[in-house]
Amino acid sequence: MGGLNASLLIASQALQTMQGAIGATSNNIANANTPGYTREVPQFTESPLSQNGNVVIGGGVNLTGLQSVRDQLLSLQIQNQTSLQSSADTQSSILQQVETNFTTTGGDITSALSAFSSSLVRLSANPLSSAVQQGVISSGQNLARAFNTTSNALTSAQAGADTQVTQTVAQINTLTKQIAQLNGQVAQLTAAGKDTGTTQDQRDELVQQLSKLTGLSVMQTSEGETITTGNGTPLVIGNQSFTLQTTTGGDGMQHVLDYGGNDITASIKEGQLGGSIELRDQVIPGFLTQLDSLASEFTTSFNAAQAQGFDSKGNAGQSFFSVPASGAAAGMSVTISDPALVAISSDGSEGSNGNVANLSAALTAPLPSGQSVSQAYAYLVDQVGTAASDAKTQSTAIGQNLLQLNNQQGSVSGVSIDEETTNLIRFQTAYQAAARVVSTIQQLNSVTINMIS
């Protein structure tokens, strides 16, 4: 069928199509700054042709739908890197608090060790002075306190990481629930042949947030996305989410259980959760063990030196420090308070300084672990510093990667105002032209009608 009516139909279709296209453009512009939004491109197709005798006439234009422009592979890479960065960030922020306890500020072990060491050197020249003897006791107490403080700082950082585990698991459960719902919606919309772009955007954004919390593995299946933790514990399958639980383990720490009640704490890697767990169960306990064995070995060695000599009353030296069997650094204390009980003398006479050399040697001689107390502590400082610096460096490096990946994703999916403005002009012009066609046909029709009258 040809004729003016056919042209009128084509023009009105064009008007509708351009309205739809302008609507899509408007939506793109409106969502230009919406996180996770993927630009939508209107899909135009030619309508079926019609034949008038030997003449084939076009059928006009159809808006078949709006297509979200997304790159799944890029999304996966971004999720992966986000998990890594979030783990490094979590560790970095806690380690930055921890490492301040290892700087030379006055209350730290380095300062206390140096004061204790020099108080003994001073004692060597002034064995009779009770003020100097008192100085040894006070600086010994400061040293014990420095060990206590450092150990407590590590323990409270560990407790902080532990709290984070519980909080993160709760956040993960909230997110997986929402993702499962959206998965269901996507499946329904797809089945009904409707546009899933917006729902997918929302889901991708939530998965992105989830990847911050823990390392993920995401697969596209017939039921939608299947999300598992890095080691395969299911979190979301289709429209169903699987909650994680926490329970207090034998070590007093929060353990993560999967939906079946299996302890998966050790296998969780990356993300805020993986970072907290690694810090809590490996990094900090490593530091604490070193600190405890240092406190315990040093105490034993110093007490042995003390026992070699005699105090100012002529008695064999008593123990100077005491440490509990476990948590040595946290429980270290000075047992004597009377300055006269420092075992200064080597021959039992008041005035001899013969045992001071032994006391000093306890600070410089190798402990059973093979290093002197200052060397062993320096090693610990090095390790704490390296851990903090590694986490920082890693976070920065991954940050650069993520910036690149996000740039790539933006170049695929991001809304360009310039592009949308250009499209707006195109669609506006097309709309104006189609409208002109309608008015032209109206004129032609009135010419025909006037012919009759």
Next chain:
Amino acid sequence: MRVNPNMVPDVLAGLQQTQSAVNAALQEVSTGKSVTVPSDNPAASANMVQNTIAAKNVDQYTQNVSSVLSMVQTSDSALSSVVSSLTKAITLGVEGANGTTNADGKQAIATEVQGILASVVALANSSFQGSYLFGGTASGQAPYTADSTSASGYKYNGNNGVNSVAVGDNLSVQANIPGSQIFSNASNDVLGSLSSLVAALNSGNSAAIQSATNSISSALSFVSQQRVTYANAETQLNSQETYLQQETVSLTSQENSLVGVDMAKAATALAQAQTANSAALAAASKVLPTTLLNYLSPTQ
């Protein structure tokens, strides 16, 4: 190729980077330290543990040197007075042994020698900051007290111990000589020979006076020899003091190279960081607001 239309993350990352560079440079300049927390430089922080302890010890060694030096000097000057006292006693002994001196004269000399004995005992009981110099390691009590049962009239309360004071990580200096070695040594008994001289003068026996004078004379040379120990200690302490001064300098310079800041470099770095930051800010202000809309007329 389509480019990422959203420049905000890039611009922000750039701004953050330059801002953190400014912060870091500013911190270096204002604190004078390149390492404030261990993660700034783990190895340097670890080395600083040893450096801090060594520096504090060197400070105390330096104080020990000066206190031991005073102690040794006090001891030495006491011995120097002992030497002059003994010299005088010998002169008196020679005078007493002289046949021309009558019994009264000998009595008078005996009183004088008795006074010398008392002053030597007082010197033997010298103390420095509450600690007796010649009591061995039993320095808390006076080494010599009067004792009528003893041949010399004085008994030794000290012991034969010696204190060595730490003045370096591997160096200690002998700070005392026990009185039993200097004043009441069996072969060169200062106090014994003085009291023998008093007794001999009182008895008027010229031969005994002569013999007592001779033993004082040998004790004198023995005491003079003992002073060498103190002289050696002084020499050692003086050279250790110089060494410790150098050690302080080298520890300070080690600290500077570990955690210190080269001010010229740091100031330059700060200026560079500031320039970079200003440039990034200026670029951001030019780039961010621009879209095609800026160039289309509003009536279009």
